[in-house]
Amino acid sequence: MKIKIVAFILIIVVMFLYGRQPKQIVDDIEMPNIVGYDYIDKNTIQTTTVLPVYKPDKSIENKALTVEGELSKETLGRLQRKSFQQVGNGKLAVAVYSKKLARRGIGSLIDTFHRDPKISEKLYLTVVDGQAKTLLRKQYGEGDNGLFLSELIEQNIDSGVIPKTNLHYFLSAYFSKINDPFLPLIQKKGDDVIVKGIALFKGDRYVGTLGQNKLFVFKALIENITLGTYKVRINNRENAIIQSINIKHKYNIQNIKERPNIDIFLNGIGTIIEFKGRKLNQEEITKIENQMNEQLERQATTLIRSFQKLKIDPIGLGDEVRSRTRNFNDQKWLKQYPTVKVNIKVHMVISEKGVSDGE
Known part of the structure; x- marks a missing residue:
């Protein structure tokens, strides 16, 4: 009998506590899937x-809300007051930071995301060359901007x-003692948005940019590439476009206990899809390889x-040595890293040839 009484009391307590929790009805919550941050001053x-906003004719309109505050949690509260419905963050897909703020x-702001279980x-993080507000307030195509x-x-x-x-990748490098994070750098260009390059970070601060012409080799040093594209400049008049490139990298590290000497091997295969020069033959293919x-x-x-x-390590050389x-x-x-000797060895094979613009 006592057991039944205790069980009944527990049920009443659970129901009481649960009933006190704030309820969020999905239909009554506005769920943005993109957020942008701009620098105003050191405190704002x-x-x-x-x-x-989904219209009856199935078209989508992007409704932008902008507020100012000290912390992202504070600005969320102000956004709540600007919207006639509650604003949630459970569907965020992209967060955009202006270059001025990232510096x-x-x-x-990253810590806020890290602590929020929703x-x-x-979530994709990116830096914009320009104002986040200007980027987000533009309608792109017929869909929503976050998507x-x-x-x-x-x-x-x-x-x-x-x-x-x-x-996840940003936090992993950010909390590492020896690695540094990076993010895509985007830019509004007319009515479109392009990936301009990579924004490099030292800790949480943006310190430099990799342009588009450096992205291929940067990716090859970090992870294996499949279906890549690369332009080879033969001379001032001749160049070749290599496509369907598959590259794998391998590390060989010597003298680990004293001062590491790192060899990085990039081995790959690709296809010539365009060549502006002389007629392609095996001799020319070898020359291009x-x-x-x-290069x-x-x-x-x-x-x-x-x-x-x-003094940044976005490709993870420290992790390779530590492992x-x-x-x-x-x-x-960290003291050794700026002067560690790193040797790059590349071996590319061209398996096929496509279009040739030679004589």
């Missing part, structure tokens, strides 16, 4: 969200233009030297 940021640090780790920008980033990842990136190897080696070496000069080192010392590595 501007937050813009875009709410997709001053986005750590507090935010997916698959448009998330598909833009996803397509550039899938097509081999930029490495995999989202909130050699030129591609030299990639030179670009990769220059890229890594620039990272060492900035091979017993009792790895973070501080020792």
